[in-house]
Amino acid sequence: MEYSSGTPPVQRLIDEFSRLPGVGPKSAQRLTYHLIRMPAEQAENLASAILSVKTRITLCSKCFHITENDPCNICSDTTRDQSKICVVEQPLDVMALEKTSTYDGLYHVLHGVISPINGIGPDDLKVKPLLQRLMDNDVTEIIMATNPNLEGEATSMFIHKLIEPSGIKITKPARGLPVGGDLEYADEATLSRAIEGRQNF
Amino acid sequence: MTSNRVYKTKAIVLKQMPIGETNRIITFYTRSFGKVAAVARGVRRPGSKFGGSLEILNHVQTSIARGRSLDNVNECVVIESYKNLRKNLTAIAEGIYIAELVDTFGEDRSPNFSLFDILLETLSNLDQSEHREFWILWFEFRLLHVSGFLPEFVSCVECHSGLDRTDHTFDPGAGGVLCPECVNNYGTDQSWNVSVSALTVLRFFQRSLNSKLQSGSAGPYVDDLADVKAFLRIYMRYIAERDLKSTGFLDLVRFKETH
Numbered sequence: 001m002e003y004s005s006g007t008p009p010v011q012r013l014i015d016e017f018s019r020l021p022g023v024g025p026k027s028a029q030r031l032t033y034h035l036i037r038m039p040a041e042q043a044e045n046l047a048s049a050i051l052s053v054k055t056r057i058t059l060c061s062k063c064f065h066i067t068e069n070d071p072c073n074i075c076s077d078t079t080r081d082q083s084k085i086c087v088v089e090q091p092l093d094v095m096a097l098e099k100t101s102t103y104d105g106l107y108h109v110l111h112g113v114i115s116p117i118n119g120i121g122p123d124d125l126k127v128k129p130l131l132q133r134l135m136d137n138d139v140t141e142i143i144m145a146t147n148p149n150l151e152g153e154a155t156s157m158f159i160h161k162l163i164e165p166s167g168i169k170i171t172k173p174a175r176g177l178p179v180g181g182d183l184e185y186a187d188e189a190t191l192s193r194a195i196e197g198r199q200n201f
Numbered sequence: 202m203t204s205n206r207v208y209k210t211k212a213i214v215l216k217q218m219p220i221g222e223t224n225r226i227i228t229f230y231t232r233s234f235g236k237v238a239a240v241a242r243g244v245r246r247p248g249s250k251f252g253g254s255l256e257i258l259n260h261v262q263t264s265i266a267r268g269r270s271l272d273n274v275n276e277c278v279v280i281e282s283y284k285n286l287r288k289n290l291t292a293i294a295e296g297i298y299i300a301e302l303v304d305t306f307g308e309d310r311s312p313n314f315s316l317f318d319i320l321l322e323t324l325s326n327l328d329q330s331e332h333r334e335f336w337i338l339w340f341e342f343r344l345l346h347v348s349g350f351l352p353e354f355v356s357c358v359e360c361h362s363g364l365d366r367t368d369h370t371f372d373p374g375a376g377g378v379l380c381p382e383c384v385n386n387y388g389t390d391q392s393w394n395v396s397v398s399a400l401t402v403l404r405f406f407q408r409s410l411n412s413k414l415q416s417g418s419a420g421p422y423v424d425d426l427a428d429v430k431a432f433l434r435i436y437m438r439y440i441a442e443r444d445l446k447s448t449g450f451l452d453l454v455r456f457k458e459t460h
Contacts, residue, residue: 022221116297116447117216117257117304150257150293157290161457178248187252189282 010036062133064109064126066091074098074107081105086143087130087159089113089152093145105143108133113146114155122158131162144172207275209264210234213320214257215300219245227255227274229263230303230320235311239265239272254279258286258296260321283328291458292327294451295337299323301447302341302437306348315347322413332423334430339414341433342406350440353377354403359387364400371395371432373439393435399428 010032017028035043059065060072067073074080074094084105088094094107110125133139142163146152160170176194177186186194212229215236220226223245228238243249254261255274260281266273286292303320307313319340326336345351356363358377369378372392378400379388395403402422409418438444 114450116294116450117301119446119449121450121453149253150287150297153287154290154293154297157293158454161290181248185250187254188279189253189256 059109063107064111064129065094065107079104083138083140084143085130085133085139085141086145087156088145089147089155097145105141110146110155113151114158115151116154122155125155127159127162130159134163134166134168139168141169141171144170148175205267207264207266208234209262211280211317212237212261212263213300213303213317213324214255214259214261215304216257217255223249225255226271228304229261229265230307230317231263231312232314232317233312235313236304236307236309237265237272239274240268241274241277244274251277253282256282258283258293258300258324260324281325283324286324286328291454292333294447294454295333296324296327298445298447298451299327299337299340301445302344305441305445306344313347316344319343319347332420334426335423338402338426338429338433339406341437342403343410345436345440346410351407352436354400354407357383359383366397368394368396369400371436373436391439395432396428398425399432402426402429403432 013032013035014025014028017023017031018025020028023031035046056068057066058068058070060067060070060075062071062075065072065074069076081104084103085108086097086103086105087108087110088097089110089112091109094109097103097107108126108130110127110130112120112125114120114122114125134142142159144156144159146156156172163170174197176190176197177183183191210231210233212231215228215230217228218226220240223243225241225244226238227241227244228236231237241251241255244251244255251274253259254277259279260283261277261279263277264275266275283296286296299320303316307316323336323340327333342351352358352371352373353376357380358372358375359379360383362380364378364380369380370384370388370392371378371394372384372387372389374389374391375387378395379392384392402425405422434448
């Protein structure tokens with residue numbers, strides 16, 4: 001949206017806030033009036049944080065995770081297992097997996113999922129760079145950690161078909177019961193996957 | 202006993218769209234109310250009460266509460282999740298394609314029992330995984346029938362004379378196939394050629410509309426579906442007035458399956 005010099009700054013800020021996901025016009029007004037009452041220093045911190053995110057953050061040229069340095073800290077860490085790549089949908093998935101501290105390989109962020117009904121196909125995702133990475137490096141295992149829903153599974157199956165001829169081992173995280181949940185409340189799909197994927201005690 | 206605020210119905214999940222932190226807008230095709238969109242709160246959280254019940258293409262029993270702007274999904278139980286279909290990438294792409302067709306042709310809050318029933322029947326045909334391409338075409342044909350767009354294939358749409366077993370001209374504006382004489386008088390620049398091979402299948406479909414095709418009925422036709430597939434694709438696009446979004450992926454996976 002183009003603003004003329006005559007647009008009141010308050011209205012401009014409200015309009016900008018209401019473009020954010022999950023922020024309606026009322027919330028945008030509330031945020032704006034909160035900012036007006038905020039000390040100038042805090043507001044400047046917020047503004048500079050937003051600016052630095054936009055100017056300093058880029059995508060890693062190897063794994064497409066968001067990063068300040070290219071290649072990212074994960075890709076440039078030589079202590080990590082370079083033979084494993086975990087394929088995820090979004091950068092937030094990398095952060096969730098990193099919190100577990102159980103995975104020490106590399107990642108590849110697709111930046112989306114195949115969603116035919118929304119017209120999103122494999123060419124709209126970072127699939128080709130993944131295939132290129134597999135050709136250039138000694139990767140022995142691909143972990144397909146897309147979301148366990150129809151579109152996530154379809155994406156995994158599609159990539160699996162592309163990689164299969166190369167003979168690289170392809171795995172996916174186990175599907176099953178959430179830790180701390182009650183068995184009786186698990187839905188049939190989850191429970192049947194959990195039984196299918198049972199392990200030796 | 203249901204109050205006016207809550208309605209219960211059988212439904213197929215057509216599509217989902219993330220909204221807010223953990224919610225999704227689910228588009229159902231319901232048996233009793235036609236196409237309905239409702240918010241499923243918390244569905245993206247692991248451990249949500251909905252679990253996997255709101256997966257696309259699930260046949261479910263659901264109860265939905267009317268809301269001020271959007272309705273809310275209260276409960277959802279899976280009746281059938283078509284497990285075989287979900288193991289096959291091409292079948293998934295085909296299932297999503299028919300979901301998009303129903304999303305395009307189905308009307309908001311206007312029930313069409315026949316449309317619901319043929320959708321259900323086609324999903325179970327896709328789940329059986331044999332002659333899936335034939336069942337998709339049979340679905341497309343009946344979708345045109347139940348939504349009032351079915352053209353005439355057996356006789357000339359203008360002069361009603363019988364047609365020879367040969368290629369003919371199809372004119373979507375006229376609503377069917379024209380005989381060679383009528384093409385000269387009534388044909389428009391929108392018309393296109395439809396081959397005898399396509400017409401054979403289309404006439405078989407037209408004759409079979411009031412019967413339920415058994416799994417064996419696909420047999421004689423499965424090797425000669427390219428023309429009828431192309432014809433229905435063009436006609437669907439003509440009716441929908443746009444390209445269907447899921448056809449690109451469908452064509453890609455079908456191509457990869459055979460090459």
